[in-house]
Amino acid sequence: MQATTSKVRSDASPLAGKRPKHAREELRGRIYIYFCVLLMIVTIFSIVYFIASRGLAPFFSGDVGIGDMLLGQTWRPEGAPAAFGAFPFLFGSFATSLLAAIISAPLGFCASIFMTEIMPKFGRTALQPAIELLAGIPSVVYGFVGLSVVVPFLRNNFPGQGIGILAGAIVLSIMILPTITTIATDSLRSLPHGLKEGSYALGATRWQTISRIVLPTTLPSLLTGVVLGIARAFGEALAVQMVIGNAPVIPHSLFESATTLTSVITLEMGNTTSGSLHNNALWSLALMLLIMTFLFVFVVRMLERRTKR
Amino acid sequence: MIEIENLELYYGSFQALRHVNLSVPERSVTAFIGPSGCGKSTLLRTLNRMNDAIAGVRIEGKVEIQGRNIYAQDMQIEELRKRVGMVFQQPNPFPKSIYDNVAYGPRLHGKTKKADLDALVEKSLRSASLWNEVKDVLKKSAMSLSGGQQQRLCIARALAVEPDVLLMDESTSALDPISTTKIEELTRELCKDYTIVMVTHNMHQAARISDRTVFFLNGEVVEAADTQALFSSPKDQRTEDYISGRFG
Numbered sequence: 267m268q269a270t271t272s273k274v275r276s277d278a279s280p281l282a283g284k285r286p287k288h289a290r291e292e293l294r295g296r297i298y299i300y301f302c303v304l305l306m307i308v309t310i311f312s313i314v315y316f317i318a319s320r321g322l323a324p325f326f327s328g329d330v331g332i333g334d335m336l337l338g339q340t341w342r343p344e345g346a347p348a349a350f351g352a353f354p355f356l357f358g359s360f361a362t363s364l365l366a367a368i369i370s371a372p373l374g375f376c377a378s379i380f381m382t383e384i385m386p387k388f389g390r391t392a393l394q395p396a397i398e399l400l401a402g403i404p405s406v407v408y409g410f411v412g413l414s415v416v417v418p419f420l421r422n423n424f425p426g427q428g429i430g431i432l433a434g435a436i437v438l439s440i441m442i443l444p445t446i447t448t449i450a451t452d453s454l455r456s457l458p459h460g461l462k463e464g465s466y467a468l469g470a471t472r473w474q475t476i477s478r479i480v481l482p483t484t485l486p487s488l489l490t491g492v493v494l495g496i497a498r499a500f501g502e503a504l505a506v507q508m509v510i511g512n513a514p515v516i517p518h519s520l521f522e523s524a525t526t527l528t529s530v531i532t533l534e535m536g537n538t539t540s541g542s543l544h545n546n547a548l549w550s551l552a553l554m555l556l557i558m559t560f561l562f563v564f565v566v567r568m569l570e571r572r573t574k575r
Numbered sequence: 576m577i578e579i580e581n582l583e584l585y586y587g588s589f590q591a592l593r594h595v596n597l598s599v600p601e602r603s604v605t606a607f608i609g610p611s612g613c614g615k616s617t618l619l620r621t622l623n624r625m626n627d628a629i630a631g632v633r634i635e636g637k638v639e640i641q642g643r644n645i646y647a648q649d650m651q652i653e654e655l656r657k658r659v660g661m662v663f664q665q666p667n668p669f670p671k672s673i674y675d676n677v678a679y680g681p682r683l684h685g686k687t688k689k690a691d692l693d694a695l696v697e698k699s700l701r702s703a704s705l706w707n708e709v710k711d712v713l714k715k716s717a718m719s720l721s722g723g724q725q726q727r728l729c730i731a732r733a734l735a736v737e738p739d740v741l742l743m744d745e746s747t748s749a750l751d752p753i754s755t756t757k758i759e760e761l762t763r764e765l766c767k768d769y770t771i772v773m774v775t776h777n778m779h780q781a782a783r784i785s786d787r788t789v790f791f792l793n794g795e796v797v798e799a800a801d802t803q804a805l806f807s808s809p810k811d812q813r814t815e816d817y818i819s820g821r822f823g
Contacts, residue, residue, distance in 0.1 A: 460667035464729070467623060467663075468680040468736055469656035478679070483670050 314556065321553030323546045324350070330543075335550060341514040343534070343544040350547045354516045356554065358431070358524040362506060363499035365435035365520075366442055371492050373439075374446030375481075381447075382454040383476055394451065401444035409508030412437035417509055426521030427511075434510040434526070438502060442495035449491030453484045486572045493569065497562035501555060503528035527551045576601035576770050577622065577740065582636035584617060584794075586629070591617045593794045595636070599787070604762060604771045606781035606802070609791030610822065615774045618791070619742050622772065623659040624652055640740065657684060660733030661742040665749050666725035668717035668732070673700075673709050676717045676728055680736035695735055702768075703731035704761055723754025730761065734769075741765065743773040747780065759784050778818055782806050790814045 324330040330350045338351020377397065381389025416436050421428030457480060465475040481488070503526075511523025512533060531548050538545035577599035584592035592614045599605045607615035620626045621638060624645065638645050645655050657680075668676050677696045686692060696713070700706040705727040709720070717728055726746060733741060743762070747755040762771060762784050775781050781788050782802060789799040790811075798805060798814045809815040816822055 458667070460663055460665050461669060463625065463663065464667040464669065464732075465679070466628070467625065467656055467661040468683060468732065469653040470683050471653055474683055478683075479669055 317549060317553050317556055320546055320549035322550070324543060324550055327543075330547065330550075335547070339516065341530075343538075343547060348543065350550075352527070352530075352551055352554070354514050355525055355527045355530050355551065357516050358434075358510065359500055359526040359528070359558075361431050361517075361524070362434040362438055362510070362526060363496045365431070366438035366499045367446075367492050367496045369435060369439035370443050370446055370495060371488075374443055374491065374495075375450055375488060377443075377447045378450035378454055379476060379480070381451055383472065383480065389451075397444050397447050400440065401448075405441065405502060405505040406508075408437050408441055409505035412505060412509040420521065424521050426519070427523075428521075429509055429511040430520065430522045431510065431517050431524050432520040434506040434524075435520075437505050437509055438499040441502060441505060442499050445495045445498055446491040449494065450484070450488050453487030453491075454480060457484060486569045490566050490569045493562055493565050497559060500558055500562070501528060503532045507532060527555055531555075576641065577772070578637075578639040579618075580637040580639075582618075582621065582634070582638060584614075584621060584626070584635075585631075585633040587631040591794050592621075595796050597789060597796055597799055599770065599772055601770050602766060602768070603786040604766045604773065604784055605787045605789065606785035607772070607774045607789050607791060608776075608778055608781050608817075609797075610817070611776075613791040614794040615789075615791045616744055617794075619744055619772060619774050622740070622742055623656050623661055625661065627652065657736050658738050659740040659742060660736060660738035661744065662726070662729050662733055662746045664745040666722055666729055668720070668725050668728050670716065670718055672714050673717050673720070673728060674713040677731050677735045680732060684736060699731040699735040700728075702734050702765065703727045704757070704764070705731055721754070723750050723757060726750060726754065726758060727761065730758075730765075734765075738769065740770045740772065743771065745774050745776055748776055755780075778806075790817060792817070 340349040342349040417428035507529040513523035517524040579597040582595040
């Protein structure tokens with residue numbers, strides 16, 4: 267038996283002459299790919315390390331307590347005594363992102379159901395490109411539209427000056443609509459055709475099939491889209507900053523000014539000197555953003571695992 | 576039971592069924608055989624109007640089930656599919672529990688009382704000879720069952736809406752031989768209470784379990800006869816060629 271195998275191998279010897287060349291090519295490709303992967307990993311780790319080292323500095327130096335920063339409500343970085351309460355920013359970020367998702371998710375789900383179940387042809391040729399186009403519009407344009415359309419509308423129809431949490435959430439909801447819709451559409455399209463047929467064959471109407479089979483089956487993927495949308499909204503700075511009013515307070519209504527983590531960072535970063543306590547406190551806010559991003563990625567992973575099961 | 580008269584079916588400009596005249600007797604197994612693309616599946620799917628969803632389909636002629644033209648204006652398609660159940664080629668259980676799979680149809684049609692559903696689920700699973708295997712795991716996901724069990728679950732699911740007709744579209748072709756045998760035995764059992772129309776690629780299967788066999792070629796019915804007669808003394812030369820394995 268041993269002999270036969272070695273015989274087979276020696277029969278293949280005409281190819282053996284070429285092996286070194288293949289091996290060299292293989293090695294070159296492998297080195298290149300490893301290099302790219304290494305570069306990515308190094309980049310990510312240096313960013314995390316940099317943000318963490320700066321962001322944690324205020325806590326280690328003892329100038330600010332972690333609890334004071336997370337729960338404190340006063341942000342007075344240059345005052346005496348200085349105060350670094352970031353709770354209003356956290357609140358603002360969460361409020362705008364979650365509100366945006368609440369507005370956007372039903373719209374996105376309905377749009378994707380329309381595109382896949384009701385009018386697939388029209389959806390594929392007209393609606394989908396339009397929604398994907400939304401994703402390509404620069405955020406400053408969204409902010410500008412928000413400022414000149416959404417804010418006046420809110421000012422004329424509701425109490426307050428128009429700028430505030432709701433204005434930010436509305437602008438964000440339009441920005442994250444493509445994310446939610448695209449992911450929802452993909453998951454609805456990849457639903458096995460047999461499932462829907464099985465439902466129809468039992469005498470289900472289209473609506474019964476959508477509500478009892480299509481939506482429950484794709485729910486984890488739909489939620490993945492929503493979480494990714496929230497993550498995007500959470501990290502968006504410019505468009506929100508233009509319409510939210512940038513007041514470091516916890517608002518009492520949807521129509522009052524507030525601010526977000528990202529707005530504070532972009533507005534104040536230019537006015538601080540590197541290494542100062544104020545500057546480092548802004549890095550702490552960035553660290554919070556980073557941790558939230560990790561959390562969102564973690565949630566998405568969990569949802570994906572549920573989909574596979 | 577099922578009377579098909581002068582049925583013509585077009586996919587766009589392609590004519591998939593030509594002048595089909597056929598009658599299917601009650602409480603029996605009728606098998607459609609023929610080479611791929613001969614229209615046998617298409618005809619099966621006209622019986623519960625599953626072709627309606629396909630764009631560009633045009634149907635002429637008459638299909639009567641229990642004396643009612645199912646293509647009449649006032650025919651409710653959901654009502655029709657409640658009376659004409661279907662089992663597909665690939666087992667397609669819903670990603671729900673075994674219980675919810677079987678209860679899906681009855682719930683659609685307004686049965687919500689738990690006691691009624693429980694009884695119906697048990698009865699349907701027993702009829703599909705699956706009850707003994709799953710009675711202790713009814714809450715488990717249907718996806719955890721084997722392929723053959725999934726297919727019997729799909730049969731139970733179809734039976735749960737209490738149809739009169741059961742359509743089986745090559746329902747064993749994705750299964751292993753043992754599961755196939757089980758489904759075949761089950762089919763013989765079920766035809767005491769239901770009218771079964773099946774499409775099969777497997778002539779031997781048709782010979783084994785059907786009472787009547789219909790041979791299709793290029794969208795036409797070549798020959799329809801009692802299974803015994805069709806396989807032992809086919810009247811048409813093309814039927815003889817096909818069943819003796821000269822083509823297809």
